[in-house]
Amino acid sequence: MSRPHVLVMPAPAQGHIIPLLEFSQCLANHGIRVTFVITDYDHKRVVESLEGKNDLVEQTHLVSIPDGMEPWEDRNDLGKLIEKVLQVMPGKLEELIEEINSREDEKLDCFIADGYMAWSMEVAKKMNVRGALFWPSSAASVALLFHIPKLIDDGIIDSHGTPMSKQMFRIAPNMPEMNSRDCFWAHIGDLTTQKIFFDLLDRNTRAMTAIKFQLCHSTYELESEAFTTFPELLPIGPLLASNRLGNTAGHFWREDSSCLEWLDQQQPSSVIYAAFGSFTILDQVQFQELALGLELCNRPFLWVVRPDITTDANDRYPEGFQERVAARGRMIGWAPQQKVLNHPSIACFLSHCGWNSTMEGVSNGIPFLCWPYFAEQFLNERYICDIWKVGLKFDRDESGIITREEIKNKVDQVLGNQDFKARALELKEKAMSSVREGGSSYKTFQNFLQWVKTNALAHNSPVTGG
Structure with a gap:
């Protein structure tokens, strides 16, 4: 039987690519075939930064699709980037999955998407590929995302995510007190960009239904209250290259060693x-x-x-x-x-x-x-x-x-x-005890590996949700 094959897709930003690429390399080290898809623009920067000294290419197959923007356009304009991504990438992702699945010995067993690209679960479902999410941010930020309906009901933010006034709130008793103006979507560009990003969060949330695995690059020991608040979230961090005695990859600039x-x-x-x-x-x-x-x-x-x-x-x-x-x-x-x-x-x-x-x-x-x-x-x-x-x-x-x-x-x-x-x-x-044998993140990784391998064995069974 051929190795299980997963497709992994981060959001188009260095801080998202690095942990998802590290996770991919961990999967590859455990016998999983990984295809890693990033935007054409990011692909060029990542490959140039490697200088041919990393074994990444041998373990993880890098592919790319367009993000909808021209090469010279400013990708720090997040509002424009999000709009272009949503216009172009779903279709290009569908074409990529179709192309991969057309090769009999390479059919996908699982699609792993960045939580901030959860809209792509709609594509995976359409293409009959099981999906999982990986959140490269803290458990607290994910818990805050799923707390949005209550923030709206309590009058702390409006339906566009804009703070109604300066108010302090807590998601749970042992989590930090937060200022309504410090919700993470309120620190992303101008009001127009914030609304575009907030709408993206809403679309992502709706696309997450019936996803069995939602992995988070954190540990239960660091954020126990956040994980308790959102029990569907599973810790899988810290993902460090040193844990597998390797080098990090995914940087946009060449490292000065x-x-x-x-x-x-x-x-x-x-x-x-x-x-x-x-x-x-x-x-x-x-x-x-x-x-x-x-x-x-x-x-x-x-x-x-x-x-x-x-x-x-x-x-x-x-x-x-x-x-x-x-x-x-x-x-x-x-x-x-x-x-x-x-x-x-x-x-x-x-x-x-x-x-x-x-x-x-x-x-x-x-x-x-x-x-x-x-x-x-x-x-x-x-x-x-x-x-x-x-x-x-x-x-x-x-x-x-x-x-x-x-x-x-x-x-x-x-x-x-x-x-x-x-x-x-x-x-x-x-933090480090969680990735050792018996730790919470270690157990999550082993359970996820088993799930992927079981899916590969039952590849021809019908997909029902996650």
Whole structure:
């Protein structure tokens, strides 16, 4: 009998591609044939970043379909991207499934979609392929999504997701208190974009009926209350390349691994690691204030400065900054982040609190300094600071700027209080225990594997729901 064959599709963003690609590689290591479908635009960037040094292509077959946008169009315009994706990708996905299933020895046994692409379950059902969902975000953000009807009934948001007023609420007693204006869809572009995204969430929710497996890149130990609130959600994290002794893939930029040699030369627990993911953009004033704040800390630092991180690519650094920090500061375009966070010289993680970064920091026992920018990052910050108590948030001045003095103050607080490190190490043990044999995430993965293999054996049986 041929190996079970699954098709995996993430949302078109780096923070979604990386965990779904990691999950795919775990499946491949357990005898599953994986076809991984991303957009043409993302496919080009992912392949270029690999530099031929990763065994990904051997294990996971990468294919691509159009996202509906022209190559030069701005994919940070999420409203336009969502509209184009919904116009073009369902038809292209259907064509791809039809093409795969036309080859007798390659017929699909399962389709795994990103939870934020759950509309694709409509296509899978039409094509008679069993479906499963993978949520690359926190369990709390998924629980919030399914709490939307109650938020509308309680008058906290309207039917378009817009906050009716500034109100505080909790989804469950032991989850963080939230501001209605911090719901993740309220931090995505302008009001028009927010409405488009909110409508997408509604369509996704309706497409999820009768899905047997909804997997979440988190652990029961980190978010027990959220998983209890939404019991259909099953923990399967943390998914780290180090767990399978491999390399991460799915990045949009080439990693600068020379920073690892630089870290080797630093003292243990001495380096501030600052990285803001693939989406954060800082205006020139804030960018320079951050630079001066890192300088003011007078500690070694490794700072990931994407080519497009600031609104002004010319003379981005303060005058003389690079010369003054040359002996203890290192700026790079992109980092092998999991390996950086696992390095003994790292003292703390100045982060945008994206969920991948949050899971990677937690899994390595690193305290956080939180600088959220977008979507559910504000909710993740609340977990880091208020629930797990392994980090601090920055306060902004009256102009909305995080000042250099505020950066130094919070760095000194986090590194001057060993309780943050102690709690971070406790949290690391909780997170990593879940993927060991007998842990909650380990059991979810084994159950899912068995389900896929059983479906493969009964491939010709009729599909009824999930």
